[in-house]
Amino acid sequence: MHPKDLKIADYTYRLPQEKIAQYPLENRDASKLLIYKDNTIAESVFRSIPDQIPENSLMVFNNSKVIEARLIFKKQTGGKIEIFTLEPSGIYKDITEAMLQKESIVYKCLVGGASKWKHDEVLQLITPDNKVCLFAKKLEQLNDGYLIEFSWSQPALTFAEILHIAGNLPIPPYLQRSAEDGDTTRYQTVYAEKDGSVAAPTAGLHFTKEVLAALNLKQVATAYTTLHVGAGTFMPVKSEQMQDHIMHAEYIEITTALLDQLINYDFITAVGTTSTRTLESVYWMGVKAFLNPAISYNDLMILQWDPYNADYKEAAVSKKDALASLKSWMTENGLQHLIIKTQIIIAPGYEFRIINALVTNFHQPQSTLLLLVSALIGDSWRNVYEYALNNNFRFLSYGDSSILFKS
Template identity: 50%
Template sequence: MLPQEILIKEYTYHLPEERIAIHPLPERDRSKLLVYKSGKIDEHTYAQLADCLPADSLLVFNNTKVMAVRLHFTKHTGSTIELFCLEPADDYPDITTAMLQKGKVLWKCLVGGAKKWKEERLSCSKENMILTAKKVKQEKDYFIIEFEWNDTTLSFADVLQLLGTIPLPPYLNRVAEQEDEERYQTIYAKYNGSVAAPTAGLHFTENLFEKLQARGIQKDFVTLHVGAGTFKPVKTESIAEHDMHAEFIEVSTAFIEHLIQYLPKTIVAVGTTSLRTIESLYWMGVKVIGNENILAENISVMQWEAYHLPQDITPADALQSLLNWMKKMQIEKLITKTKILIAPGYQLRIAKALITNFHQPQSTLLLLIAAIVGDDWKRIYAYALANDFRFLSYGDGSLLWKREE
């Protein structure tokens, strides 16, 4: 069966509301860790992760930083309208450039109560900072909003930090609290740009990193800015009709060199975003092999390309070709987008295992899990439900080794 023919109703399970973790545990690395390998399920904690991995492993983390992208503006009547900042307008080459804009910026936003927004501009303020918002254009799934603020020494990232609130996932059904400012962020978060946390990384602590290092397990970082599309449910009967969201990725030549070095060993992706990034790099390399003169704007990976491009190119050849192309183009850091949809029928090219939380029924993330472990996803999730594992963003996690080919 082609991935496009998959029926999403076959990837569901009953998730009782009480199994959704509403708050994080007091200690990050005390979360439970389900380990699946060669059909066997074991139970550990994240604090024991170093004992679950080969000493020659490379862990790949996503160092994106969640932004306080929920903004509340006051109408002249005194009521409020919420703007949820999704991503920059297409005027900017990448998120970092847009975040650094001063005085004015254009952003794609969801608008809560858009029909009630009659004024030309809305405003919100804190201390001496005044931020205004103006509707520029309405698209199918979002509005283009012009933000303007009075203190032009501040970047838009600074403005969000001052006026915004953390965008907790909708299924938590609560407002953000003070603890979320720290806990809904990995300890290694570095680059502003996400509207959701790469949640597999929330379990890692400095103590856990020390244990991994003592065992000789290495780590490296990519950047994928998580978009609101990560929560987008599959509303179509078959996957063919589902439009996968695009997300910005940033990867350095040094990282790709590190990845090539570890190909014969064990590469473990921490989180689905890290996995989607490193698997996308493989397909970018395949595209370069097919066209050595490919332009940077055409290097991004589309939703179904991984299933139509040549399938017989080795990971080493693909990554080396991408690396050579970047050096030829004098690109030290590749900034592009990926829409890759990893579903049953997909074979992992780079990663041998994935560390991840437990995901929602009928989601593209659950399809990704099934691509790695096959129908055993049902057994894994049944075990987690029967053994008091906590689910979704603040929940427990799993270490899933891909099935032998």
């Protein structure tokens, strides 16, 4: 069956509210770990995860950092307008460039209370210490948001610094609470580095410096890539069949050094669905570069259904050839870093080309993340989730973890 024909109603389960973790555990690596391998389920504690990873293998992490994407402006009349920053306008090359902008920027946003915001009205947000005054002007309404022009009173500060000073951390809406002081550190991974996500790559929240050191001691190599998580990660699938669902696109960043590591290791563990989407996208970009070495940057982007294209699949390009072709394309174009969007959807029927195992939390019913898990371990996802529900595992962003080995 082609993933387009899947019915999302077939990927649901009952998730009681009390199973959703409202807060993280005090110690990151004290969370429970479900282990699925060779059709069997076991459990342990997360700090023991190095015991599950093969020696001389590679583990890949997403080092994206969550930005303070929620901005609360007050109107002169006393009302509030909430602006949620989504992604930069197309006039900027990528999120990294946008985060470094000074004085002003144009950003695509969601706006709460937009009907109360007059088109020519400039909103102001003054930080409590009066350090910064941030201005917002509504430029254009889009199908899925607004283009907003931001400017600020301290032109020497970058937009990333402005958000850090004036914004609020966008913890998941299903937590049904406001961000608290503890979220500032716990909703970031210990290796977060590159500003740009509006949601944490939550599989990485369990890792500590001690766990990373234990992996190194076992000769498990580590590598970092970047996928800036967009608000689409919270969007449920509303269409009955997947062919009517439009997958959100997100920025990824890869390096030629990462490509070398992916070529040199046979067993690769992805930390999180975001790392998985990045690594599998890299393969398909490599296929495109293999088939057309002169391909343009725009055509290199992975669209939603590209991995299911018969021409690409029938080409039967090996992992090594695909990655080598992408590296050659980057070298020819003078790039050591490639920042590009991917819209890849990984659902049952997908054949994994890069990863062999996945570290991930437990996901919402009828979500594209659950589809990805099902693509990896087949119908056994039901047994895994039933076990987790019956054995006091905590679900979603601040919940417990699992390591799933490809069936």
